[in-house]
Amino acid sequence: MTDRTNPHRQSLLQDSDLLVIYRDPVTPPIPAPGQPGTLSNFTPKEPELFIAVLSDSHILAFNGHVDLGTGIRTALAQIVAEELSVAFDSVTMVLGNSFEVPNQGPTIASATIQITAEPLRRAAAQAREYLLTLAASRLSVERETLHCQAGYIHTNDKHTSDEQLPPISYGELLAGARHALKLADSAPLKPISDYTLVGRSTSRVDIPDKVTGKLTFVHDLRLPGMVHGRVIRPPYVGHDRGDFIGTSLVAVDESSVANCPGLIKIVVIGDFVGVIAEREEQAAEAAKQLKVEWRPVVGLPQLDNIEQALLELPSKQRILLEEGDLDSALATASHQLNRTYVWPFQLHGSIGPSCSVADAQEDALNVWSGTQNPHSLRADLARLTGLDESVITITRMETSGCYGRNCADDVGADAVLLSQAVGRPVRVQLTREQEHTWEPKGAAQYMAIQGGLNVDGSPAGYRFSSRYPSNSAPTLALLLTGAAPPIDIPFEMGDRTSVPPYRYPHRQILSEDVPTLVRASWLRGVSALPNTFAHESYIDELAYLAGEDPVAYRLRYLADDRAGELVKALAKRAKWQRGAANPSSEGDWRYGRGFAYAQYVHSKFPGFGAALAAWVIELKVNVKSGRIVVEQLYVGQDAGLMVNPAGVRHQVHGNVIQMLSRTLKERVSFEDGLPTSKEWGGYPILRFSELPPIDVLLLDRPELPPLGVGESASLPGAPAIANALFDATGVRFTHPPFTPDAVRKTLEASLSYFMDDVS
Structure with a gap:
């Protein structure tokens, strides 16, 4: 794709010799209660652009989502180039600038290709159809005798004229006039059978600039006259709920940094404290030396026992689904089985601390x-500064790691407050400790299941409830300065994949909405990931108690034939067969194999489904040390039409690597209610040397609509590992991560329970 400076949208709206597809400006919709979204009533004055065909036949395409390293810049360009029948490198995607692109909400939920790409696809098709109509008029031929190819309008082979008409370029058709069409739904989309770009692997367009060191990452941005800032955070580390928020600062001793070289200004607003200096290292030193007095923090929740802390939170119950007569079914079950599962707080763990200018x-x-x-x-x-949104421009640049709501917005607001204080551009980068401790963490979660088996081994019923503590994770500067009050209202975020994919004839699905324990927000998989851990661990246990193969048992009760096809395909790929895949023991090592399936279902119940995924894990565990070694991993995914199969494969690999790390290693630790995971030593992540061979099976379904792939492959990972651990040890593991220490303690507790039961 051509490296080309994007014209300012204002000039696009005024220039001639182009075609634009637009929609009238709209006020952003109010988010559903308890759901993420933009809280704003700002209505732009200018139309929102989707497609601009320029006089040189180059295409600018606009989408409201951003590329978080998922490759959507490439895939969206493929979609546009396909519908307009132009070369891939003639399309430039415009993403991320708040005034350049339509407001299509936050980039979350694997929704870009599945949802927000659709208006763009329709706009490209509409532009193509308009160009064909324009050419028919210009050439005085029937519209049906023309077709688009490589940015030109050609006559069909069946054209009956004595002399074939020469092709005419898009640019030639547009010369001398400005063409503007309002986005419509009526344009026919290109048949999938005619695709030449979509569905084929394409190299990522963002990679060359990254590997050659061109300005890509916000960390590298430098502006004329720019100075540097650092922030000093309050002692209520990582919390955003309580009376102490924004009210804890007692005094700042400016004389303590009087001799710091390069210091320009100290900024204090409520509990927001920052320093500005000429150079970055000078700002860092001033922040370190500045003496700040804070009131003692009281009233923090005790987080030594996350399960207990989750259960003690006040809750509001929502019944999402009820079917059958569950109480009677459980009362008459031949074997009752009740289980609880606890997911830990985890970090986004952005490799580079957040930065903004x-x-x-x-x-x-x-x-x-x-x-x-x-x-x-x-x-x-706008809320923070009192400025109108019409004078605020956000330019999105690459950053080093995201996977959800990290500190990127927080540090942007920090930079704004400091820049306002000095009237110069200010760059702010957080420290590793600030990123780790203050980021809105992936929420811990408590899940409880009541169920059982009938005498024939079939599931008797299923009562599922979960507690997912979350709020809107307001931008930190709003809270610290008092521009916005702390929020006690829970977000309704526990719905995702809350309904298991299996046919339980009697079931009740509940969400216990609870406020935050610490600052928490969405992390890859959101509540769907812990919910899947519970669902897939439980169905595996049912299969064992019924004396059946866990894959065969799942296939019998899967409610979706499409899911069954994926499960069968992956089982075949992994050569799954009933019985142990490896020798049962070798010294202190035990071998096991596990399976899990899931579909990521996003948004408030009933939500919408993204891609389907399944895992087969082969591992060994040392029963003395607790060490786990994953020896082989098979992962299958059905994402419908894959716009860029190479990009999908990359996403699957990324999901797998991160999920192995989250399942085997990652957990935020706390002491006296405060996070102690302040650096990589206190929050270890997976190393490349620990990666197993990863065999990826992508089902090719070009006839079906594309489904989001950014998160789905993560979901089966933890339960597949837990089920493999059971296969190896005969013990169920219900509290990730499965660190060596956790494995040893679980095995020891299980042995003690067994010995007590025998005695």
Whole structure:
């Protein structure tokens, strides 16, 4: 794709010799209660562009989501190039600038290709049809005798004229006039059978600039006159709920940094404290030396026992689904089985701490950010500064790791406050400790299941409830400065994949909405990942108690034939057969194999489904040391039409690597209610040397609509490992991560329980 400077949208709206597809400006919809979204009533004055065909036949395409390293910049360009029948490298995607692109909400839920790409696809098709109509008029031929190819209009082979008409380029057709069409749904989409770009692996367009060191990452941005800032956070580390928020600062001793070289200014607003200096290392030293007095923090929740802390939270119950007569079914079950599962708090663990640059001028505010929510950040900055959104521009740049709501928006607001204080561009980068401790963590979760087996081994019933503590994770500066109050209202975020994929004739699905324990927000998989851990661990146990193969048992009760096809395909790929896949023991090592399946279902119940995924894990565990070695991993995915199969494969690999790390290693630890996981030593992640061979099976379903792939392959990972551990040891593991220490303790507790039961 051509490296080309994008024209400013204002000039696009004024220039001639082009075709634009647009929609009238709209006020962003109010998010559903308890759901993420942009809280703003700002309505742009200018139309929102989707497609611009320029006079040189180059195409600009606009989408409201951003590329978080998932490759959507490439896939979206494939979609546009396909519908317009142009070369792939003639399309430039415009993403992330809050005034350049339509407001299509935060980049979450694997929804870009599945949902927000659809208006773009229709706009490209509409542009193609208009160009064909224009050419028919220009050439005085029937519209049906023309077709598009490589940016030109050609006459069909069956054209009956004595002399074949020469092809005419898109640019020639547009010369001398400005063509503007409102986005419509009527244009026919290209048949899948005619695709030449979509469905074929294409190299990522963002990689060359990254590997050659071109300006890509926000961390590398430098502006004329730019200075550097650092922030000093309050002692209520990682918390955003309580009376102490924004009210804990007692005094700042500016004389303590009087001799710091390069210091420009100290900024204090409520509990927000920051320093500005000429150079980055000077700002870091001043922040370290500045003496700040805070009130003692009281009232923090005790987090030594996460399960107990989750159960003690006040809750509001929502019944999501009820079918059959569950109480009677459980009362008459031949074997009752009740289980609880606990997921830990985890970090996004962005490899590079969040960074942002802000340039606050008298009548304008420009911010360069790694945000995944440009329009939401703009709305927050308007609340923070009192400025109208119309003068705030967010330019999204690459950042080093995201996977959900990290500190990118927080540091953007920090930079804005400091830039306003000095009237110069200010760059702020968080420390590793600040990133780890203050990021809105992936929420811990408690899940309880009541169920059992009938005498014939079939599931008797299923009562499932979960507690997922979360709120909207407001941008931190809003809370610290008092511009917004702390939020006690829970988000309704426990719904995702809350309904298991199996046919339980009697079931009740509940969400116990609870407030936060610590600052928490969405992390890859959101509540669907822990919910799947519970669902798939439980069905595996039912299969064992029924004396059946766990894959065969799942296939009998899967409610979706499409899911069954994926399960069968992966089982065949992994050569799954009943019985142990490896020798049962070798010294202190035990071998096991596990299976799990899931479909990521996003949003408030009933939500919408993304891709389907399944895992087969082969591992060994040392029963003395507790060490786990994953020896082989098979993962299958059905994402419908894959726009860029190479990109899908990359996403699956990324999901697998991160999921292995989260399942085997990652957990935020706390002491006196405060996080102690302040650096990589306190929060270890998977090393490349620990990766097993990964065999990826991608089902090719071009006839079906594309499904989101950014998160789905993560879901089966933890239960597949837990089920393999049971296969190896005969013990069920219900509290990830499965660290060596956790494995040893679980095995020891199980042995003690067994000995007590025998005695």
